[in-house]
Amino acid sequence: MKRMKEIRGRGCILLFLLVNWMGYSQETDFQPEWAFGLNGGITLSEVGFVPRIPQELLVQSSGGLTARYIQEDHFGLQLELNYSLRGWKHEVDTAIYLNHYAESLLYLELPLMTHIYFNLGKRTRLIFNVGPQISYHIGEKVLEKNIVNHDYDFYEHPQVQNKFDYGITGGLGMELRTGIGHFILEGRYFFGLSDIFYNGREYDFQASHNQVIGVKMTYLLP
Numbered sequence: 001m002k003r004m005k006e007i008r009g010r011g012c013i014l015l016f017l018l019v020n021w022m023g024y025s026q027e028t029d030f031q032p033e034w035a036f037g038l039n040g041g042i043t044l045s046e047v048g049f050v051p052r053i054p055q056e057l058l059v060q061s062s063g064g065l066t067a068r069y070i071q072e073d074h075f076g077l078q079l080e081l082n083y084s085l086r087g088w089k090h091e092v093d094t095a096i097y098l099n100h101y102a103e104s105l106l107y108l109e110l111p112l113m114t115h116i117y118f119n120l121g122k123r124t125r126l127i128f129n130v131g132p133q134i135s136y137h138i139g140e141k142v143l144e145k146n147i148v149n150h151d152y153d154f155y156e157h158p159q160v161q162n163k164f165d166y167g168i169t170g171g172l173g174m175e176l177r178t179g180i181g182h183f184i185l186e187g188r189y190f191f192g193l194s195d196i197f198y199n200g201r202e203y204d205f206q207a208s209h210n211q212v213i214g215v216k217m218t219y220l221l222p
Helices: 002-029
Strands: 033-050 058-072 075-093 098-119 124-147 164-178 181-192 207-221
Touching: 033 181, 058 098, 058 207, 075 124, 075 207, 098 164, 124 181, 164 207
Parallel strands: 033 075
Antiparallel strands: 033 058, 033 207, 058 075, 075 098, 098 124, 124 164, 164 181, 181 207
């Protein structure tokens, strides 16, 4: 009986040491990972006007630089510096009047996102990015203007009044890891929390925030 207790005791100690060793080895086997690269894609944008203006999504482009640091298994940080073409496209076509107006807004944007991934296979991952984004408006261009009847003064002088923009961005995508780099296809959504025009009763709008859907391809070199 005493011998059996000694064997059980030693077995428990060995099991405890084995579990701790396995946990330690799992922690130390993971190597932090840096990756740098380029991204590019299309944007489908509109502006959340209040009062509402009928719009169609304005299709344009975006691109920039990407840096990613994965500091632990399944979690990391991703930073980007992008140019992004946003804007809106006003389309009203009725028997009473015909209005067509489209304006492109060029922004430099800096998203800082939490990066989360799940392994789907040896070389594929499901990725999720989410975090704050700040942007600065650096230019604009009227793409189309055929206004017959309108209620807003800004169509005559449509310059953006608030150049600094901020909001929340998030994305979901797939990553393929190969010997020549990582290829990522991702869908993004940005919701602006600031207004591009002055708002209030004395102005045309009570709200005017950017909303952007994006589809982008990213190439990273580890």
